[in-house]
Amino acid sequence: MKISYNWLKEYLDFNISPKEIGEVLTDCGLEVEEIKTFESISGGLEGIVIGEIKELIKHSNAEKLSITKVDVGEIDLLQIVCGASNIKVGQKVAVALIGSTINHINGEKLNIKKAKIKGVESFGMICAEDELGLGMNHEGILELPPDVKIGTNASDYYKIERDFVFEIGLTPNRGDANSHIGVARDLYAALNINSNTNVKFTKPDLSGFKIDNTNRTISVEVLDSVACPRYSGITISNVTIKESPDWLKNKLKAIGVRSINNVVDITNYLLHEYGQPLHAFDADKIRGSKIVVRQEKQNTSFKTLDGNEIKLNADDLIICDAIGGMCIAGVYGGFESGINSETTKNIFLESAYFNPTTIRKTSISHNLRTDAALHFEKACDPNITVDVLKRAAILIKEIAGGEISSEIIDVYPNPIEGFRFSISYDRIMQLSGFPIEKEIIKKILNYLEVIIEKEESGRLDILVPAFKNDVRREADIVEEILRIYGYNNIELTDELSSAYLPKINFNHYYFKQFETSKLLSGNGFQEIICNSLTNLSELKNYFEPSNNVTVLNSKSVDLDTLRRSLLISGLEAISFNIKHKHSNLKFFEFGKVYEKVNSDLKEERILSLMITGNINEESWYSKNKNADLFKLLSIIKKILTKHGIEYTIIKVANSLFHYCLELRDKSNNVLGIVGLVTDDLNNKYDIKKEVFYAELNWDIILSLKGKLSVYKEIVKFPEVRRDLSLIIDKKVTYDEIKCLIFEKSDKLIKELNIFDIYESESLGIGKKSYSLSVILQSDMKTLTVEDIDKVMNNLINKLELKLNATIRK
């Protein structure tokens, strides 16, 4: 919404800069997004003066140029080189002086500097109409009347209008401020409450309104008083429709409204002054001299102002004459009934209050989002229709002539008084949280035109005017009081009133996420966040379609399904980075996956991990190593150990992976999976290197009660290490060796580790070598060589017997 500073000054006698007014408006809830300077002629003709051509000679080097001497009211004449053919001695011309900027009508700007044109110095420029931004004419220089005084500023001669325009972002609840008078009301209250000034609020004077005759009375019948609670109108005869005077054109231009003709301009002016849309009919086209406000049958054809044919809905409210529809009430005019500058002599002006919901429905269903509709939707003031008609009639008579030739017709069967309720000072204080003087409260209400009908034992019975459509409860009044008092004038105390011991769950998902993220980033993993919406076709071959959660109305086909796994979006991220020459990647993401199971829509939290390329950066310090399964398994171990969770790993089938492992805890909860992504998927995302992926079921992991750390006495007796190299069948797993060693074993074996793996044909076909270290320790004594040998021999025997192992000597 555009609000003019100069208009506001017509209602309020303040003497405050536009910038400060802007701040006051923002502070009381009318957010000023921008303040623009308006000049009725762009650039304001700054630095341009009127001069007279005193001398004129032809330029010796250029046939078309003249060298002039111009009197601009200074002591010396100015030498200016000019190329116009219509130039003559004695002409009055507009001269752009050195240092000025001219604003060409096409929007270009030109800085005027001292110049040398074909060897002759030139101290300014004699301007054409288009160069001044006054019009389109470029047929030579602009010639001014001979009686203009030399040295006059062009801005004075052309009576430049200057204004400042506030661009206000009006919130949907502020229909009351959808006009200059509405904004002035808030400003009036805020200025008087918060500054020492005593500003007066003067609304337009309507005392000049007089009915000339009643020769052309139009009768009005409203058939639906719910959709149209009030309908007022008046007839004005013998008007002359023509161009508007400059003052009106400039007023509208300042707020971005294009001038049409004097009558339409006045209706637009009043729309922005009062917030009341008016509609002007050609009175001679109202058949039967009768207006009927009613609905038409569904699908009745209607030709709108711009010549389009539309089909009406049965609940669209239509302004009809005795025969048929003339105008879609509050939304758009009809083709036939509007005023026409050629033929219209007599006009009927409508000023009505329509139901906001009715207007909104019609306006949206026909996609006719007109200014008038937007005003009616935000709710206008039902109690100003007649005042606005009077104001319009006065202005029309002044500008377009004619006489008022009917009484004001006013159909208002059930006057809307406003909203009556009571408020208490205590409640206001309690919700505000600080004391406000009762006098201030009453003053604010008074400035905002809220009527205090009764004050008794700390309560106020109030009547809120109908234009404050959104103020119906105590809390609404508290907002009115506080926004005028100024939110920023509420003093802070650095204390919170109600302190109580909070219950905070420090095991909450987010706390656990942050802990784990630190672990992961410390281990070289990069956190990513991917879109949870994806394209259905991406999922098609990998997930059961009937379990997908799909969006009905996505604006983008790429985003029509919620993701089922973090794998696909993760591969997209890998692919993106590989395209940008970064192929050594370690990613993790905390995100949700979504699934439809029967009619349930499920969302589960997942932690995904993925690695590809080298797992370390290339450097002089260490060799490059490719991403592999073990790197991923070790990070998973770290995460689950931090949560005190023990688990086992088994191999499972999964079509997304070459091979896939599943992690389960003792109670058989599936904690997650780890796998090597298939070539098929890799190819789809143009990924050449292996991608290892893991997905942890974060919701399940967080729901488990992990083991707590418990202190155990440190054993006093020394550890002993013995190494063993085994040659075994390739099929034998480390896990089998481990089980065998710890099975019914001597309690002296504390730890087992594998420090070398070797495969070579020299070991025998289908064989491999594992080098193990065994840590032995007793809680009771220092072990002797005999003790140790006994255990080790026993162990070797078991390995030889059960696993067919050969011990390398």
Add this chain to the structure above:
Amino acid sequence: MKNQIESLQKEIDDFRINDNQTLEKYRIEFLSKNGKVQKLFDDFKSVSIDQKREIGQKLNLLKTVSENKYNESKEAIIKTTSNIGIEVPDFSLPEIPNEDGTIHPLSQVLEKIIKIFSGIGYDLSDGPEIEDDWHNFTALNFPPNHPAREMQDSFFINKNPDILLRTHTSNAQVRIMESGKMPIRIISPGRVYRNEVISARAHCLFHQVEGLYINKNVSFKELKDTIYYFVKAMFGDNTKVRFRPSFFPFTEPSAEVDISCLICHGKGCNVCKYSGWVEIMGCGMVDTQVLENCNINPNEFSGFAFGMGLERITMLHYQIKDLRLFFENDVRFLRQFQNQNI
């Protein structure tokens, strides 16, 4: 015996220890089991009782002195020989690459926000992203024809009954209010969706952090105190705050909160569009209708709510100008956030 002690003392004093070899020679000659000092101790048995005390003291002194000489000489030899032959490496080599990953800037900022509110007793709460009409709109006082619904262009999963991707995290607030346990003091961070075409300034998903406090006698002033506390903790003590009256269907009175521009500190620049202020959140007193919708008696309890966009706060903080960067996962972007000073 006395003389023997004295002459041995002299012998010890005169023995020159230069290196490890002479040190070992010294040890064998004087301190070993068969050494000269021990030999005197062996002879001590034959000393008469009346001299035992005096001789014993002298002998002990000799032992201590001889051992001290050994230890001191040993230390001196270690000191003089230990640095020989050890070269200083080329410490100008580039450092071993920092292989730390980084935490996504949105997560870093979120953690800070959560810490700030934990500090004044806010618990965490969350709700589903796939939500019904009641928890996303109706309970929050969006009537069917209200203009505010126009602002929300949403992803629908189902129509009649309406199921949609939540447009704000306020659904978590409705759910906790409905649970009926008073007082309530929570923040609800989470992912939300709007049906937008993706561009530098709009995205179909983003994250919010909303807060809610409901108790007896909660006031607007307390809301203001809380927001000021947050802004100072988040953006620094010198940050200025401005409240602007605004409108939300679920709060009354409502406000939008601006802070002094972090780039120009209020002087005016292109980030704040030369206003000196940037908007960071909306807030207000929970609308009495919302309380009633959640079965809370508005005559007994009042409360406030606030909400901010995590992306917006993060963009302001790091001067990021394109929303898409957050979800593109370009490591050239992500790796810029090693420094976790927020």
